[in-house]
Each structure stands twice: as C-alpha cells, then as structure tokens.
Amino acid sequence: MISCLVVDDEPNAVKLMEDHISKIPFLQLKQKCFDAFEVMEYLRKETVDLIFMDIEMPEMSGMELATVLPKNQPIIYTTAYSAYALEGYEFNGLDYLLKPITFKRFAQAATKVQDYFALLKQPVDFNTHDVLADCMFVKSGKQVVKINYESILYFEANKEYVNIVAAEGHSLVYKRMKQLEMQLPVNFMRIHNSYIVNINFMQKIIDNHVLIGDTKLPVSAGYRDKLLSFIDKKMM
Numbered sequence: 660m661i662s663c664l665v666v667d668d669e670p671n672a673v674k675l676m677e678d679h680i681s682k683i684p685f686l687q688l689k690q691k692c693f694d695a696f697e698v699m700e701y702l703r704k705e706t707v708d709l710i711f712m713d714i715e716m717p718e719m720s721g722m723e724l725a726t727v728l729p730k731n732q733p734i735i736y737t738t739a740y741s742a743y744a745l746e747g748y749e750f751n752g753l754d755y756l757l758k759p760i761t762f763k764r765f766a767q768a769a770t771k772v773q774d775y776f777a778l779l780k781q782p783v784d785f786n787t788h789d790v791l792a793d794c795m796f797v798k799s800g801k802q803v804v805k806i807n808y809e810s811i812l813y814f815e816a817n818k819e820y821v822n823i824v825a826a827e828g829h830s831l832v833y834k835r836m837k838q839l840e841m842q843l844p845v846n847f848m849r850i851h852n853s854y855i856v857n858i859n860f861m862q863k864i865i866d867n868h869v870l871i872g873d874t875k876l877p878v879s880a881g882y883r884d885k886l887l888s889f890i891d892k893k894m895m
Contacts, residue, residue, distance in 0.1 A: 660685060660686075660687045661685055661686050661687065661708045661709055661772060661773070661776060662687050662689045662706075662707045662708045662709070663680055663686055663687060663688050663689060663707060663708070663709045663710070663711060664688075664689060664690045664691075664692065664698065664701065664702075664707040664709070664710045664711070665677065665680070665688065665690075665691050665692070665710075665711045666691075666692040666693070666694070666695070666697070666698050666710065666711070666712050666713060666716070666721070666724075667693065667711075667712075667713035667716070667737065668693055668694055668713065668715075668716045668717060669713070670693070672713065672737070672758070673691050673693065675759075675760065676711050676737070676760070676765075677691065679760070679762055679765040679766075680711075682762065682766075683765075683766065683769045685769075685773055686709075686769060689705070689707055690705070690707070694716055694717065694718065694719070695716060695718065695719035695720075695721075695723070695724040696718075696719070698710070698712075698724060698728075699724070699727065702728065708733065708776065709733050709734070709735065709753075709772055710728075710732065710733070710734045710735070711734075711735050711737060711756075712724065712725070712734050712735070712736055712737065713736075713737050713738065714736055714737070714738040714740070715738060715739070715740070721734075721736060721738075733753050733772070733775065734752055734753065735752070735753050735754045735755070735756060735768055735772070736752050736754075736755050736756065737755075737756045737757075737758060737760060738755075738756075738757065738758060739757070739758040752819065753768075753771060753772055753775060753819060754768040754771055754772070754819075756768060771833075774798070774833060775833055777798075793807060793808060793809070794806060794807045794808060795808065795842070797823065797830055797832040797834075798832060798833070804830055806823060806825055806830065807825075808843070808844055808846075808847075808857075809859070810825045810826040810827060811823060811824070811825045811826075811847075811857050812824045812825060812826065812856070812857055812860050812871050812872065812874075813854055813855060813856040813857060813860075813871055813874075813876060814836065814839060814847075814854065814855040814856075815853060815854055816836045816852065816853040816854070817831065819833065819835070820832060820833055820834070821834045821835075821836060821839055836849075836852070836853070836855065839855070840855060843855065846858050846859055848882075848885070848886065848889065849882055849885075850869055850876065850877075850878045850879070850882045850886055851876065851877050851878060851879040851882060852879060852881075853877075854876045854877070856869055856871060856876060857871075858889070860872070864878070864886075864890065867879075867883070869886075
C-alpha cells in the first residue's frame with residue numbers, strides 16, 4: 660500500500676483527488692491539507708510515501724514547499740498551467756498532472772508510482788559494489804535487463820527517467836541521475852546535469868563537447884574543471 664497526502668488550496672480539487680485515490684487499490688489517502696503550512700505541520704509527526712501537491716498556493720507555492728521537504732520525498736504536482744512541467748521534475752516530481760485531472764490520466768500516474776516503488780524494493784542493492792560489480796540490472800518497461808558496464812557509452816537524463824545508451828541499444832529506466840552516479844564504477848564521469856559518460860569510450864574533447872562515436876555531448880561549466888583535471892593527469 661502506498662500512503663498519500665493531498666495538498667491543494669481549492670476544496671473541490673482536494674475532493675476530486677480524494678475520489679481518484681479511492682478508486683486505486685494500492686493507494687491510501689492519509690491526510691488532506693489546504694496549504695503548505697498544514698503539510699509541514701503534519702510531516703513533523705508523520706510520513707507519507709507520496710504527496711499530490713498543487714503548485715499555485717497562497718503564501719508558499721508547491722515548488723517552494725518542496726525545497727523544505729526531505730530531499731527524496733516523492734511528489735506528483737498538480738496545476739492548471741503546463742508551463743510548470745519541466746520545473747516540477749527538478750523538485751522530486753514523479754509526474755505532473757494538468758487540471759482538470761481526468762481519472763484516466765490519474766491512473767497512468769498511479770501506475771508510474773507503483774512501478775517506482777517496486778523498483779526501490781528490488782532485492783539487489785547496487786550500492787554494494789562487491790555484488791555483480793561488472794554489471795547492473797535495470798527495470799525497463801515490464802522487463803529486467805542486465806547491462807554490462809563495459810558496454811555502456813553514456814547515460815542521458817530525460818525528465819524523471821534516464822536513457823542508458825549502450826553498444827547493444829538503449830534502455831529507458833526510472834532513475835534520477837544523482838542516485839545513479841553514486842552507484843557507478845570510477846570510469847564513469849558526470850560532464851553535465853544531463854550526461855554521465857564512460858571515459859573508456861571518450862574519443863575527443865572539442866570546445867565544450869565530448870565526442871563518443873558520432874555523438875557530441877555538452878560539457879557544462881560546473882563539470883568542466885573536473886574533466887580537465889582528469890585529462891591533465893593522463894596527458895602525455
């Protein structure tokens with residue numbers, strides 16, 4: 660069972676979310692809040708697996724509230740404005756529901772959440788590097804796929820997913836880049852908020868780009884010094 664909290668300053672919106680949640684067998688509504696301060700007060704004493712959070716609220720917006728919540732608190736944002744979508748994914752957003760929220764769209768988000776929590780409960784812990792240190796297992800769709808580290812060219816962030824680009828093809832997995840980066844062997848290097856590369860496949864550095872095969876990947880200013888320091892140590 661996935662416990663939920665709903666926060667929205669509009670009572671009708673809260674009622675709609677309550678109705679939607681009641682129709683999903685694996686969701687359990689634990690609390691309804693009507694502003695950010697009610698949420699903070701509740702979470703001082705309790706925890707929930709998931710928050711359905713309105714973005715446009717008086718005094719403190721959903722985005723602002725997200726910055727004071729635990730870093731790994733899963734959130735699904737709700738709003739009447741699609742312009743917030745990309746920003747929402749930067750604040751623990753598992754999904755983004757555009758009002759008026761149909762049950763069909765809500766059910767899709769619920770399924771995504773169920774997959775997310777199922778993935779977290781997978782028995783193999785890749786933070787322990789003494790287990791299967793030469794490969795990783797990822798859930799892609801309904802499959803669990805084994806990928807050898809030596810075949811991975813690079814990782815590319817795609818909203819709340821990561822695209823693993825390997826010699827044998829692509830795999831799209833539900834994972835955050837920061838979590839992934841901590842699990843990888845030392846031959847993988849972050850060069851951009853959206854890219855982690857396998858330095859074994861790095862062929863050239865051209866201006867602010869890394870060349871891997873025929874693909875040019877950008878190097879952002881925040882990661883450039885680390886990359887150049889690595890190159891200097893290998894310079895002949």
